[in-house]
Amino acid sequence: EAQVTQNPRYLITVTGKKLTVTCSQNMNHEYMSWYRQDPGLGLRQIYYSMNVEVTDKGDVPEGYKVSRKEKRNFPLILESPSPNQTSLYFCASSTPTGAARGVTEAFFGQGTRLTVV
Amino acid sequence: QKEVEQDPGPLSVPEGAIVSLNCTYSNSAFQYFMWYRQYSRKGPELLMYTYSSGNKEDGRFTAQVDKSSKYISLFIRDSQPSDSATYLCAMKEDDYKLSFGAGTTVTVRA
Numbered sequence: 001e002a003q004v005t006q007n008p009r010y011l012i013t014v015t016g017k018k019l020t021v022t023c024s025q026n027m028n029h030e031y032m033s034w035y036r037q038d039p040g041l042g043l044r045q046i047y048y049s050m051n052v053e054v055t056d057k058g059d060v061p062e063g064y065k066v067s068r069k070e071k072r073n074f075p076l077i078l079e080s081p082s083p084n085q086t087s088l089y090f091c092a093s094s095t096p097t098g099a100a101r102g103v104t105e106a107f108f109g110q111g112t113r114l115t116v117v
Numbered sequence: 118q119k120e121v122e123q124d125p126g127p128l129s130v131p132e133g134a135i136v137s138l139n140c141t142y143s144n145s146a147f148q149y150f151m152w153y154r155q156y157s158r159k160g161p162e163l164l165m166y167t168y169s170s171g172n173k174e175d176g177r178f179t180a181q182v183d184k185s186s187k188y189i190s191l192f193i194r195d196s197q198p199s200d201s202a203t204y205l206c207a208m209k210e211d212d213y214k215l216s217f218g219a220g221t222t223v224t225v226r227a
Contacts, residue, residue, distance in 0.1 A: 033215075040125070042121075042123075042219040043161070044217070056213070059214070099168075102151075105215055106163050107163075108160030109160050110160050111159070
């Protein structure tokens with residue numbers, strides 16, 4: 001089954017304790033991205049990756065890091081989490097080519113609800 | 118002012134009604150327009166994708182883009198209770214940065 005898998009689904013952590021949210025896709029997609037979703041603000045892009053070893057900042061990259069060492073995986077790293085990073089996080093992927101070249105977010109994961117206390 | 122404006126609703130309609138959703142935007146360089154459906158506690162699901170202006174139909178769903186007015190719409194015909202969800206519009210230039218609306222919550226009453 002084609003899917004984007006995020007882990008963990010729920011996480012409660014304390015301020016300053018480094019954490020990693022994993023994202024893996026099984027569709028051989030070149031493009032992957034991370035979003036956070038907050039009430040009233042919608043989805044905001046954190047980072048995206050066009051392919052292995054190629055990443056770039058989205059609209060809200062402060063406080064986050066990413067890496068893309070393998071095509072299928074795109075982990076999101078919070079080196080020193082703070083309460084304002086409490087949010088619902090989504091990973092997405094696609095292969096934006098041909099008639100669907102504008103569709104960079106074709107498949108989303110189930111989400112990771114992060115609470116930083 | 119946000120780049121993409123979407124009325125959050127909530128919108129409540131009886132089963133069988135036409136649901137009309139819309140978004141306005143300020144960036145005239147947007148070329149690609151998408152609608153996503155998001156059920157509670159789930160990730161967004163791509164519903165419709167349109168390049169530039171015009172209409173696109175897929176079953177009970179119709180997407181319209183009016184670039185001259187910077188206005189996009191999604192219509193759901195013969196709405197069903199299973200259509201109850203939050204609908205998100207999204208749009209982008211010819212790059213990798215996607216801008217989302219805040220989402221409209223729709224409830225279809227049986």
